[in-house]
Amino acid sequence: MEFGAWPHVTGDLASARKNASAFLDGLQGDRAQLARQHWGATWAGTGDAYCRLADLNINKKEYDEAAEAWLCALTAFEVARRLVADDDPRKADVSAKVEAGLQGIGLSFGHEVETVQIGCGDLGDFLAYYLPAGTPNSRAPAVICVSNEEEKGPTLLGRLLPVVIGRGMSVLVVSHENIAIHARGGSEIVLSHCFDHLSLRSDVDSSRIGIYGDGLSASLATDFAAYDRRIAAAVCDGGIWNWTRSLRSVRWMTSTDGADKDIVSVRRSRLAGLLNCPILVVAGGRGVVSVPEAIKLQAVCMAAHIDVDLVMPQLIRGGLGEEVDNFVSSDDCIFRWLEQKLAPESTQERVVG
Known part of the structure; x- marks a missing residue:
């Protein structure tokens, strides 16, 4: 065919x-x-x-x-x-x-995607997109989804709807530009307001709210999960993006090959240890985390008994030098993981497809 x-x-x-x-x-x-x-x-x-x-x-x-x-x-x-x-x-x-x-x-x-206004005080307001789980008379888990740096919220929502509907979870989709424009620390405050918005809804279980950052937003998701201990699960970069940038700066300023391997290993573990929830790192594909770095992170975290899983989308290099990832399989894997981690504790399973 x-x-x-x-x-x-x-x-x-x-x-x-x-x-x-x-x-x-x-x-x-x-x-x-x-x-x-x-x-x-x-x-x-x-x-x-x-x-x-x-x-x-x-x-x-x-x-x-x-x-x-x-x-x-x-x-x-x-x-x-x-x-x-x-x-x-x-x-x-x-x-x-x-x-x-x-x-x-x-x-x-039967129920439309809602356009909601997130109020952030002195940091201003912005519009987000909310799709309820469609489970009346019950409080469902929810996920804050932040688009990548090249896309608007509606684009990410259009991609995620086919994989989210039927999983019994609500999603609040926000644009990367609304989160990343703030000075250091501001993005965490803005995302906390997103969390507050969800936690006040009668159809959301505030103890089962996760976050998913696509592309560079994976770093924002890490920062937020470390900042706000209420997050129950995070699809993020595990601190790798910020750590890699810092390491490159040290190499450039000192003209050395980098820090001692043991120090690097401890640093990886400390970064992931700041997160108070299970994390899933998307490695390779169009994400910001390389596969070797993700594997090293997982090994260090396993030794420290930190709950880290990996998903590695298949990446296809096109004849024009551009890359295409299989978003269908990777999104299915990501939301299957979120569904499991945000399920009631009695039904959770540690399985990633």
Whole structure:
């Protein structure tokens, strides 16, 4: 089968994500270069087909089927977005379709994505996006999700909706730019206000709130989890980004090859030890943590009995020198981990797929 050339769509989310994952895993060398030139439009067209199917199902009042078709569309648009070059005008068009898809979810799913205002006192206010877990009469876990440095909140929300819905957890999505613009210490205060917003909601269990930082926001997630001991689980960088920058500065200023290996090991353990919750480090791919550094961190943390897990997305190097990661498999793994860590203690399992 030539992935990306689908004669029809069925609205089956599991199949749509399986095909997207297989397509991304198949990108290699010349195939990846051709994908940049041709397949972006094909995947965008597939997303459009899912949107038409969703509209048809809404007209027939088949709302569950419509919601699933919208989720399939968001997955297809995310694949297209990663294939289209950043300077290609089609990139903005696909992003606009993602935002339209978010509105479609509200029409068919029964409850819309809420735009909420987070008040941060002297640090100002900003808008975030909240999707409730959809479990009435119960308090569900929630995750604060911070987009990477290149994306807005709605883009991340569009990518995460297909993997979050059905897991019984709420998500509050915020843009990296709203968090990272503040001086040192400010980002932690702003994220604490996000936590406060969730903890005051009647549908959220304040003892089971986690944080996920995408891209450079993984460092912000680490800083926040160390600052605010209420966080129950963190998908972050374990302090590696800040430590690596500091180490490079020392090397540059002293013209040496770096600190003693034992000192480095102790430093890694101390950084991770500041976190009062289980952490998951995303290594490789488009993240900020290299695989060797993540493996060293995990070894040190295991010796210190610190709860650290790793996930390593498959990275495909395209023929044009650009990189594409399999967001489908990595997001599934990340939110399966969060689902387990934020579950009631009696049902938690230490399993990462």
